[in-house]
């Protein structure tokens with residue numbers, strides 16, 4: 001993992017705009033998700049994260065609390081920074097945040113092509129494949145027990 005890589009919770013409007021800009025680049029420009037559905041109501045209440053490499057913002061993720069569960073989503077790392085552990089660090093921070101909020105379950109909607117990425121972190125696919133934003137997804141739930149429990 002890159003020694004200068006950090007993941008931090010977003011606290012300012014300025015940082016939130018950086019997170020949204022990464023999502024626009026990855027989901028809208030790269031993957032063709034319609035811009036009008038990329039940002040949504042959940043963004044107002046989500047916990048957002050930003051990954052920095054050598055001071056540059058290179059990735060983002062969010063956690064949305066829904067009743068007793070936490071939904072992780074909008075995981076995105078800029079293309080040229082993938083494969084260096086940035087996504088995994090973001091995912092770990094998101095899981096930690098969900099646990100701190102005492103979520104009873106943690107789940108996400110994984111694009112089918114990245115199911116393996118989430119499996120590495122302890123998620124397991126449940127249920128059928130479905131389409132969201134024109135992309136095939138599967139629901140995944142976090143199954144790994146915290147070592148602290």
Ligand SMILES: CC(C)(COP(=O)(O)OP(=O)(O)OC[C@H]1O[C@@H](n2cnc3c(N)ncnc32)[C@H](O)[C@@H]1OP(=O)(O)O)[C@@H](O)C(=O)NCCC(=O)NCCS
Pocket residue numbers: 026074075076077078081082083084085086087088089109110111113114115116117118120
């Ligand atoms: C999915 C994504 C966030 C992963 O980020 P990343 O920084 O490249 O991932 P990491 O480098 O932290 O990878 C961590 C592990 O997952 C594995 N992994 C990464 N992408 C994978 C994939 N598509 N399929 C299977 N395994 C994958 C890596 O090999 C690595 O395993 P290792 O530790 O054994 O080497 C990134 O590829 C991305 O932004 N993709 C486009 C947007 C997207 O599809 N987001 C997910 C929406 S559900």
